Amino acid sequence: MEMDTTDLIARARAGDHDAFRDLVQGHSQELQVHCYRILGSLQDAEDALQETLVSAWRNLGEFGQRSSLRTWLYKIATNRCLDMLRANSRRPRIAPPLPEATLPEPTGAGDPAWLEPYPDVLLDHLVDQRPGPEARYESTEAISLAFITALQLLPPRQRAALVLRDVLGYHAAEVAQMLDATQESVHSALKRARATVDNHLADDGSTGSGRPARQPDTxxxxxxxxxxxxxxxxxxxxxxxxxxxxxxxxxxxxxxxxxxxxxxxxxxxxxxxxxxxxxxxxxxxxxxxxxxxxxxxxxxxxxxxxxxxxxxxxxxxxxxxxxxxxxxxxxxxxxxxxxxxxxxx
The missing domain is CATH 3.10.450.50 (Nuclear Transport Factor 2; Chain: A,)
Known part of the structure; x- marks a missing residue:
């Protein structure tokens, strides 16, 4: 029998680690995907998720249930990601050695050095997840490599605003609250972010009928x-x-x-x-x-x-x-x- 959320919260606040695990386990994988979208790296997303859960455990007493537990967790995860992006020790990273072969002359600059792929096996349970009514991108498109790469071109707060609003479908007022910002600043950030992402996807051939879709086994x-x-x-x-x-x-x-x-x-x-x-x-x-x-x-x-x-x-x-x-x-x-x-x- 599924435990009532209110009871789990009460037990977790009293120090019950098992209750806390039961409380957050249904959200952990989607939070990791959220962190991956913002950070572009699976390794970094795993680190951000662990920091999010530690923070949630320590601060559960501050959760006033004015928003859903899911929204509260997303706020923590988003801000953990922004903290990581601000850290001087994280980016830019040391340039890697070039392959042992002599490379021909490139035609341009490539993808961010920290970009990593995300295994589909970790997405299986997210297939039926529906974004909120404000979403502009389908869940399948919002995990494509072209989309993740496009997000990495954005300043951190623009990146977070676009993911919260256009991928997850939160209302602008909710995004502003999660980012401790005004609605006006969120709207401004979204306008600039959408232009950058849409231009990149168009240049990458990933818009319209060419958008990557998760349709395996065709x-x-x-x-x-x-x-x-x-x-x-x-x-x-x-x-x-x-x-x-x-x-x-x-x-x-x-x-x-x-x-x-x-x-x-x-x-x-x-x-x-x-x-x-x-x-x-x-x-x-x-x-x-x-x-x-x-x-x-x-x-x-x-x-x-x-x-x-x-x-x-x-x-x-x-x-x-x-x-x-x-x-x-x-x-x-x-x-x-x-x-x-x-x-x-």
Missing amino acids: AAEHRLVARFTDALERADLDALIDLLVTDVRLSMPPVMLEYRGLDSAQRLFSAVVFRPGRTYRVVPTRANGQPAFGVYLADPHAGVYRAYTLLVITTAGDTITAITGFSNTNVMTRFGLPRTLPETE
């Missing part, structure tokens, strides 16, 4: 995943290029470089991925509501394939509009992917 996606996997494992550059749209965008956080167009893509894959003597195995997965791939590079001296990169692709029908490669292989463990694969099946 026939077109299955075919595309199979063709992409096959092209990588056979080191077939032409077959891979055939899957890409003309203005495809390639990026590889934490290296902040961007490559646009088929010519740039061909030069990058030739210089880095399909160098002579390299062979790969590919394990499909999903990230940010999009197809993703754990890529493993053969180690001829050890007889195994070692984790090399995690690729996330943005699709439009049977084509690929963007590929984001995460060279920090630590992210692969978050997807349940092993460090190595055997040489033979």
Whole structure:
């Protein structure tokens, strides 16, 4: 039998840790996704969630139930994220070493160095979650890699205001209260934030019918995943290029470089991925509501394939509009992917 919330709050205030856990466990995963949207990093989101729960435990006596427990928790989480973004020790981070290959000339600056993918397995229970009536973005779109990247372009308070209002659907008055701001300042922040995000998504090819949607297991996606996997494992550059749209965008956080167009893509894959003597195995997965791939590079001296990169692709029908490669292989463990694969099946 589900325990009454009022009773759980009373018990938690009296020091009952089990009651507090029961009180917040239904909100923990959505709060982590909220922190991820603002911070752009799964690791940072996990840290922010833990700090949020510690703060909520310590300050439960101040919760006057004038708002819902969920809203109160979102206020704490939002402000924890803003505190993290203000911390001098957090960003910018030390520039990472470039890949061992000589990279071709980029066409622009890439994604933020701290950007990380979010495993779909952690989103499963959020599929049916409906945002409030004020939301401008669908839940599936608001977790896409393009949207998360666009959010990182915003100043922290604009970022928080847009997520609270346009993703979660809180009223402007509620957002103002959560940010300790005036409604006028919230409206002003939203106007600027919406323009920046919409411009980025338009430039990224992620608006209108091309918006990423979390529709796994469609026939077109299955075919595309199979063709992409096959092209990588056979080191077939032409077959891979055939899957890409003309203005495809390639990026590889934490290296902040961007490559646009088929010519740039061909030069990058030739210089880095399909160098002579390299062979790969590919394990499909999903990230940010999009197809993703754990890529493993053969180690001829050890007889195994070692984790090399995690690729996330943005699709439009049977084509690929963007590929984001995460060279920090630590992210692969978050997807349940092993460090190595055997040489033979």
